[in-house]
Amino acid sequence: MISSAINFQKLWRPVFLAAALAFLYANVLAKLGFDWWTDENYSHGLLVPFVIGFIVWSEFDELKKAAGKPSVVFGFALILFALLLLLGGTLGAELFTRRISLVVMLVGITVYFFGARILKSLVVPFVLLLLAIPIPQIIFNKIAFPLQIWASQAAVWGIRLFEVPTIRKGNVIEILPRGASQIIALEVVEACSGIRSLMTLMTIALVLAYFTRAKHKRIEDANNFAFLKNPDFWRASILMLSAIPIAIFTNAARVTATGVFTYYYGKQATESVWHSISGWLVYLVALALLFALNLIVKKLLTAKNELREAESSKFKVQSSKPENENSAIRNPQSAFENRQSPIANPFYRLLAVLLIGGVFINWFERRGEAEIVRKPLAEIPAALGDWKQKGDPIRFDAATESVLRTTDYTMREYVLPDGRIANIYVGYYASQRAGATYHSPQNCLPGAGWVMQSPAPVEIKTASGASFTANKFIIENGVYKEVLIYWYQGRGRFERSEYADKINTVLDSVLRRRSDGAMVRVMTSVGYSEAEATNAAVDLAAQTAGRLDLFVPE
Numbered sequence: 199m200i201s202s203a204i205n206f207q208k209l210w211r212p213v214f215l216a217a218a219l220a221f222l223y224a225n226v227l228a229k230l231g232f233d234w235w236t237d238e239n240y241s242h243g244l245l246v247p248f249v250i251g252f253i254v255w256s257e258f259d260e261l262k263k264a265a266g267k268p269s270v271v272f273g274f275a276l277i278l279f280a281l282l283l284l285l286g287g288t289l290g291a292e293l294f295t296r297r298i299s300l301v302v303m304l305v306g307i308t309v310y311f312f313g314a315r316i317l318k319s320l321v322v323p324f325v326l327l328l329l330a331i332p333i334p335q336i337i338f339n340k341i342a343f344p345l346q347i348w349a350s351q352a353a354v355w356g357i358r359l360f361e362v363p364t365i366r367k368g369n370v371i372e373i374l375p376r377g378a379s380q381i382i383a384l385e386v387v388e389a390c391s392g393i394r395s396l397m398t399l400m401t402i403a404l405v406l407a408y409f410t411r412a413k414h415k416r417i418e419d420a421n422n423f424a425f426l427k428n429p430d431f432w433r434a435s436i437l438m439l440s441a442i443p444i445a446i447f448t449n450a451a452r453v454t455a456t457g458v459f460t461y462y463y464g465k466q467a468t469e470s471v472w473h474s475i476s477g478w479l480v481y482l483v484a485l486a487l488l489f490a491l492n493l494i495v496k497k498l499l500t501a502k503n504e505l506r507e508a509e510s511s512k513f514k515v516q517s518s519k520p521e522n523e524n525s526a527i528r529n530p531q532s533a534f535e536n537r538q539s540p541i542a543n544p545f546y547r548l549l550a551v552l553l554i555g556g557v558f559i560n561w562f563e564r565r566g567e568a569e570i571v572r573k574p575l576a577e578i579p580a581a582l583g584d585w586k587q588k589g590d591p592i593r594f595d596a597a598t599e600s601v602l603r604t605t606d607y608t609m610r611e612y613v614l615p616d617g618r619i620a621n622i623y624v625g626y627y628a629s630q631r632a633g634a635t636y637h638s639p640q641n642c643l644p645g646a647g648w649v650m651q652s653p654a655p656v657e658i659k660t661a662s663g664a665s666f667t668a669n670k671f672i673i674e675n676g677v678y679k680e681v682l683i684y685w686y687q688g689r690g691r692f693e694r695s696e697y698a699d700k701i702n703t704v705l706d707s708v709l710r711r712r713s714d715g716a717m718v719r720v721m722t723s724v725g726y727s728e729a730e731a732t733n734a735a736v737d738l739a740a741q742t743a744g745r746l747d748l749f750v751p752e
Contacts, residue, residue, distance in 0.1 A: 211545055218549055219303070222284070222556035225563050226296045229632065233332055242398040243330035249405060250323040257319065266313030270544050273310025277548065280306055281555050288562055289708040293632065294334045301327055310548060322408050329401045335635050343369075343641050345396070349450045356454030362461040367675060369644075373457055375464045382465055384457060395449065399441035399484055406492055407434035412500065429499035436495050437488065444491075448484045452476050567629055568711040573748045575608040575624055582741035585612035588619060603627075603634040612738060618731075620722035620738050626750055628714050630703055636717040638696050639671075639684050648673045655694065656683060656736060660744035666692030668739060670732065672724070679724045681731045683739045688715025690752035692743070716750045718742060 220227065234243035254261065280303035287295030301324060308316060317324075332338070346369040354366045357373075365372045371384040411430040455476060580587035588611040594602070605628040613619050627634055644650060656670040668685035685692055686699040689706050693699040699715065707713045720739045724731045 214549060215307070215545075215552075218552035218556065219307075222552050222559060223296075223300055223303075224556075224560060226284075226300055229293065230297060230331070234330070237332065239338075239397055240330060240332050242401050246326050246330040246401065250326055253323055253408070254320075261316060261319055264316045264319040266315040268311055268544065269309050269313045272314060273306050273308070274548075276302060276306030276309060277551065281551075284555070284559060286704075288559055292704055294331070297331045301331070307548070310544065322404060325404060326401060329397065329404070335637075340641070343644065345446060347644070348446050349453060352446065352450035353453035353457060356450060357457040357461075360458050360461075362458055364457060371453070371457060373460050375461055378464060382460055384453065384460065395481060395484055396441055396445040398481075399445055399488060400438050402485065403437035403441050403488055403492075404434055406488065407437050410492060410496065433492070433495050433499055437492055440491055441488070444484050444487050448480045448487070451483070452480045565711075567631070567707075567713065570628070570712065570714055570751050572751050575606045575626060575749050578608060578610075578624070578742075578749060579745060582612060582738065582745060584614055585620070585738055585741060586614075587611070588613040602637060605629075605634075614734065618722060618725070618734055620720060620735065622721075622738065622742055623719040624716055624742070624746070624749070626714070626716040630713040630715070631707070636686060636696060636699075636715075638717075639682060639719055643673060643682070648675045650682070656732070658683075658685070658692075658736060658739050658743060660740050662744055664692075664744070666743070667694050668692075669694045670735075672728070673721075680721050681724060681728065681735045682719065682721050683735050684717065684719040685739075685743075686715060686717055687743060687746060688750050691715075714751070716746070718746070 230243070234240055280299045283295050283299035283302060287293065287299060304327075305317065305324065308320065333341075350366055350369045350371055354364055354371060357364050357371070362373065372381050373384065374381050407430065411433075576591065590610075592609040592611070594607075594609075602625060604625040607623070607625040609621065609623040611619055611621050625636065627636070640650060650671045650673050652670075652672040654670050655667045657665060658668050659665045666685065668683050671682045673680050673682050685694050686696060687693075689702075689710065689712055691699070691702055691706075693702065703713050703715065718739075720735050720742065722731055722735045722738070
């Protein structure tokens with residue numbers, strides 16, 4: 199609740215500061231808003247700014263009391279660190295770093311004007327903002343895939359409770375509908391794994407805990423860990439952590455219901471209105487569980503806290519400290535109201551730094567990357583050494599292409615004179631600045647039912663004499679057993695680790711204005727001899743790598 203009218207004469211400085219921030223982070227904010235609008239995993243981000251605004255508005259009086267003396271030095275250090283993160287992320291084509299820079303910048307500005315003490319009262323808004331920032335694709339894949347596997351395992355267990363015969367291969371569940379002769383494969387995709395509802399549920403859990411917190415008296419305690427005594431802190435932590443099992447459980451229940459209906463009604467159970475409605479039911483059930491858990495935990499922790507306070511009150515010594523002793527802290531002179539000359543005034547200094555940084559960052563963003571001349575992957579030769587192309591190139595469906603987000607790709611089969619067939623895939627990204635990046639086979643193939651085993655490095659030597667190390671796996675899916683070799687290629691580099699390639703991408707973006715590159719994969723059946731299959735895959739890998747310089751430029 200706000201106890202005083204807004205002073206519009208003092209409003210111009212916050213408005214100018216907000217405009218300077220918007221100028222500095224124009225591209226970051228535009229891309230973040232686009233992701234919130236188009237990425238269903240983070241669509242809750244559209245509401246987060248409004249929730250944060252409401253929290254600040256409703257707690258405005260308390261925030262004024264919590265404000266302390268401006269910490270210009272510490273705040274400015276945080277602001278400079280945020281600018282370095284923004285600069286590094288912009289130069290290095292790292293979108294996540296630029297977005298985290300925005301959070302650090304807001305923390306720094308808060309400390310700069312109101313001191314570090316006020317941060318205790320703004321923890322929830324800043325955590326909400328962090329939860330609305332999409333995590334890097336590499337990390338997202340590492341989180342999403344285990345959730346897909348857990349959801350599919352739980353779903354298979356649930357389906358078998360209804361005596362429906364089913365087989366699971368990775369995150370693919372195979373069911374033969376009653377009276378049918380064709381098996382239907384249900385793929386537990388990210389939307390059904392719990393990852394989508396998980397991000398939203400964790401945000402809702404924090405908001406729920408905040409708005410149902412007890413109105414405790416403010417504790418003037420110099421101990422930075424005093425919050426550990428607050429039952430609301432533990433309740434919020436429990437609710438946020440509980441979002442993980444709730445998301446997995448509710449989504450596994452959805453897949454279970456879909457599997458049972460598929461057994462009785464066939465494929466229409468996966469394409470009917472029911473499948474769409476079930477997605478909303480999952481959210482409603484998850485929210486109901488979250489609210490119920492909140493009531494239970496709050497009751498338990500509140501009762502325990504009241505008992506502790508009753509016992510401690512017997513020994514509590516009342517303080518006789520005058521009420522106005524901390525008035526200098528309660529009513530600080532904000533740097534917003536500093537009436538020094540423009541050069542000495544912290545507000546004008548900060549405004550100048552933000553505007554200068556904005557000019558440079560926006561100039562670099564618009565400068566773009568180096569123009570690379572290359573041929574389309576469709577022109578890769580039909581003959582690679584002794585290997586000859588078999589049939590037409592293979593294309594993914596639109597849904598898969600939207601997930602891969604490649605600039606160009608080709609997937610085709612090649613055959614040797616002795617009849618051995620191999621499959622190659624090359625996915626090229628012209629730029630990784632906007633977040634599009636490689637999808638590792640270690641994430642994609644297990645999700646399609648393949649079991650990856652026997653990992654080992656393998657040496658690849660091209661006809662030109664270039665040599666590099668790639669990844670080799672033996673993969674199995676039912677009766678199929680194949681040798682898999684893959685690596686990352688681009689800008690004259692060959693890498694087997696996606697993390698090492700990411701580091702090199704950052705360096706090349708800074709030094710060479712380039713973040714292009716490709717992931718290359720070769721697969722062939724083991725057949726009767728794993729050694730022969732490996733040699734054949736290595737040969738095709740060498741032939742492919744040696745011909746890619748025109749398509750994936752050095």
